[in-house]
Amino acid sequence: MATLEIKDLHVSVTTDEASKEILKGVDLTIKAGETHAIMGPNGSGKSTLSYAVAGHPKYTVTSGSVLLDGEDVLEMSVDERARAGLFLAMQYPVEVPGVSMTNFLRTAATAVRGEAPNLRHWVKEVKGAMADLDIDPTFGERSVNEGFSGGEKKRHEILQLGLLKPKIAILDETDSGLDVDALRVVSAGVNKFKESGEAGVMLITHYTRILKYIQPDFVHVFANGRIVESGGRELADQLEEHGYVKYTGNQEAAKVG
Amino acid sequence: MAVTTQDQQHGLTAHSHGGGQEKGHRRVASRADHFTSFDVNAFEVPGGREEIWRFTPMKRLANLHNGAAATASVTVEVMAADGVRVETVARGDERLGVAGTPGDRIAAQAWTSFTEATVVTLPKDTKVEPTTVTVTGAGEGQVAYGHLQIRAEQFAEAVVVLDHRGSGVYADNVEFVVGDGAHLTVVAVQDWADDAVHVSSHHARLGRDATFKHTVITLGGDLVRLTPVVTYTGRGGDAELLGLYFADAGQHLEHRTFVDHAVSNCRSNVVYKGALQGEDAHTVWIGDVLIRAAAEGTETFELNRNLVLTDGARADSVPNLEIETGEIEGAGHASATGRFDDEQLFYLQARGIPEEQARRLVVRGFFHEILLKIAVPEVRERLEAAIEAELEAVGA
Ligand SMILES: Nc1ncnc2c1ncn2[C@@H]1O[C@H](COP(=O)(O)OP(=O)(O)OP(=O)(O)O)[C@@H](O)[C@H]1O
Ligand SMILES: [Mg+2]
Numbered sequence: 001m002a003t004l005e006i007k008d009l010h011v012s013v014t015t016d017e018a019s020k021e022i023l024k025g026v027d028l029t030i031k032a033g034e035t036h037a038i039m040g041p042n043g044s045g046k047s048t049l050s051y052a053v054a055g056h057p058k059y060t061v062t063s064g065s066v067l068l069d070g071e072d073v074l075e076m077s078v079d080e081r082a083r084a085g086l087f088l089a090m091q092y093p094v095e096v097p098g099v100s101m102t103n104f105l106r107t108a109a110t111a112v113r114g115e116a117p118n119l120r121h122w123v124k125e126v127k128g129a130m131a132d133l134d135i136d137p138t139f140g141e142r143s144v145n146e147g148f149s150g151g152e153k154k155r156h157e158i159l160q161l162g163l164l165k166p167k168i169a170i171l172d173e174t175d176s177g178l179d180v181d182a183l184r185v186v187s188a189g190v191n192k193f194k195e196s197g198e199a200g201v202m203l204i205t206h207y208t209r210i211l212k213y214i215q216p217d218f219v220h221v222f223a224n225g226r227i228v229e230s231g232g233r234e235l236a237d238q239l240e241e242h243g244y245v246k247y248t249g250n251q252e253a254a255k256v257g
Numbered sequence: 258m259a260v261t262t263q264d265q266q267h268g269l270t271a272h273s274h275g276g277g278q279e280k281g282h283r284r285v286a287s288r289a290d291h292f293t294s295f296d297v298n299a300f301e302v303p304g305g306r307e308e309i310w311r312f313t314p315m316k317r318l319a320n321l322h323n324g325a326a327a328t329a330s331v332t333v334e335v336m337a338a339d340g341v342r343v344e345t346v347a348r349g350d351e352r353l354g355v356a357g358t359p360g361d362r363i364a365a366q367a368w369t370s371f372t373e374a375t376v377v378t379l380p381k382d383t384k385v386e387p388t389t390v391t392v393t394g395a396g397e398g399q400v401a402y403g404h405l406q407i408r409a410e411q412f413a414e415a416v417v418v419l420d421h422r423g424s425g426v427y428a429d430n431v432e433f434v435v436g437d438g439a440h441l442t443v444v445a446v447q448d449w450a451d452d453a454v455h456v457s458s459h460h461a462r463l464g465r466d467a468t469f470k471h472t473v474i475t476l477g478g479d480l481v482r483l484t485p486v487v488t489y490t491g492r493g494g495d496a497e498l499l500g501l502y503f504a505d506a507g508q509h510l511e512h513r514t515f516v517d518h519a520v521s522n523c524r525s526n527v528v529y530k531g532a533l534q535g536e537d538a539h540t541v542w543i544g545d546v547l548i549r550a551a552a553e554g555t556e557t558f559e560l561n562r563n564l565v566l567t568d569g570a571r572a573d574s575v576p577n578l579e580i581e582t583g584e585i586e587g588a589g590h591a592s593a594t595g596r597f598d599d600e601q602l603f604y605l606q607a608r609g610i611p612e613e614q615a616r617r618l619v620v621r622g623f624f625h626e627i628l629l630k631i632a633v634p635e636v637r638e639r640l641e642a643a644i645e646a647e648l649e650a651v652g653a
Binding site: 090 | 605
């Protein structure tokens with residue numbers, strides 16, 4: 001059973017020679033079968049946490065540790081982390097011109113599974129997964145994320161989640177930019193992925209509406225680079241009502257949902 | 258950081274630029290005043306500061322610009338499709354020189370110095386299989402001059418591959434005489450050995466309603482300088498100039514396209530893409546387009562993109578669009594030089610794809626639109642393989 005352990009994680013971002021600390025000691029353990037919702041105001045460091053775990057080169061871990069089933073994730077390259085079973089659905093998926101979605105998916109699946117999937121099975125698998133997410137088959141020929149709408153990009157992130165079947169999935173604001181129908185389709189995709197009970201999910205969101213579709217086991221409030229409060233589903237309801245003001249002292253950030 | 262770009266992406270219209278030159282470009286004269294002559298002595302020996310030579314490392318030209326005498330000849334082999342006529346003709350053949358006049362001293366030197374020319378004629382009203390012209394260099398340390406003419410007769414439809422390989426120094430003129438209503442597709446591959454120096458002028462003259470697709474692929478050679486020029490003699494001419502180049506450490510690859518719109522209702526589209534890697538890899542793209550007063554209803558666009566894969570490489574990119582009439586369909590240009598996109602790399606790696614493979618995917622993707630348009634599958638596959646080979650060295 002997979003476990004992701006984040007311990008006292010400090011992360012800085014380097015810009016124009018200056019270094020700024022963004023994560024200030026994050027502790028979080030996610031086990032297979034669990035869904036952890038991370039909620040927090042803009043700029044509190046939620047994406048930084050997901051990028052740091054995935055290994056984005058812009059973010060420097062200054063102290064702390066990240067272990068996946070006891071293995072030191074921070075020692076691994078970005079692609080090794082993915083092959084070890086980590087997946088990040090990005091808040092802003094990247095466009096890769098000239099690389100078709102079909103080619104990309106197959107290359108990724110081959111890398112993660114360790115061998116090229118049987119072509120006939122694979123075509124069927126992709127077709128089914130795309131249909132589940134209401135993705136038109138013509139997207140297969142298009143360049144990765146190029147010219148996709150915000151909602152289309154998010155659907156394709158979940159498509160990849162379903163095909164790559166990681167042990168731990170970090171979903172960074174997968175719900176933002178989705179209309180109600182898309183939110184339902186995407187949530188169904190995430191729930192299908194969770195069905196096996198063998199994967200853990202870190203669900204980063206601003207809004208409680210997605211939690212009506214995806215049941216969290218734990219809710220964590222993220223503010224100023226760390227988790228400031230943890231609880232169950234009821235914590236989300238409190239946030240819905242009172243906002244983050246209690247955690248930030250900032251009226252501006254008080255509005256959620 | 259050794260990346261320069263003289264022009265960021267922007268489109269422009271006849272209204273904002275009608276009759277004028279672009280600001281910010283180091284242009285001293287209109288392209289309309291560009292000097293041309295068949296007489297090598299009509300050109301001064303360039304020193305390297307001249308506008309058309311300022312990017313070229315003159316020392317590496319093996320004196321082609323300064324009267325270097327021929328010491329040998331290249332080997333020209335034509336694999337002609339059925340129905341295609343191939344002739345070797347002497348200097349005096351009156352068909353030669355009709356597609357254009359040399360526009361720099363080396364082109365004039367090549368015109369003055371060649372001893373025999375190859376003429377390939379694609380028969381009228383006929384669609385033929387691809388024809389390949391293979392030019393093999395005269396060998397290391399040798400200097401050669403040459404002349405080639407491809408004639409597509411009225412309503413001919415053909416693909417011609419020009420394949421340059423081997424060693425040595427070579428200067429030539431290549432003419433494309435595209436008859437009325439003909440469709441001529443040319444793929445010119447410069448896959449020279451490391452020592453080679455190749456300075457080449459391509460002159461295309463398009464008849465009425467002629468379609469000319471010209472793709473340049475430059476991969477090998479110490480110094481390659483290619484100057485494709487397109488002129489139109491009747492309405493409805495359509496020229497597409499595509500280019501793909503990949504410069505490694507120390508290579509100088511220069512492409513100077515010029516589309517001369519002097520006739521109304523013609524089109525041109527220029528797309529050149531390059532990748533660079535390694536110390537002192539240098540590429541130059543100069544894209545001149547002139548829309549003369551008579552060329553009403555012209556439609557033109559040109560684009561150059563460069564992908565700088567490592568430090569120490571330098572890409573120069575200068576689009577020049579001159580418009581002398583306001584009555585045009587559309588005109589625009591764009592140019593951008595960028596570093597390898599780390600975000601793309603991260604995204605692919607975050608899906609488990611190893612770094613090397615991710616880099617290759619990104620570069621292959623960058624060149625995709627050009628390779629896609631290469632009509633001959635064998636050529637496309639060979640080029641894809643050659644690009645893969647270039648990429649083996651990335652990040653090494
Ligand atoms: N690459 C970067 N360069 C400079 N600053 C950065 C960078 N990445 C993050 N930051 C800064 O770190 C802080 C946290 O950003 P982050 O994106 O992690 O917040 P977030 O909680 O995901 O916000 P949102 O809810 O808006 O997505 C912000 O102040 C942001 O400006
Ligand atoms: Mg964020």
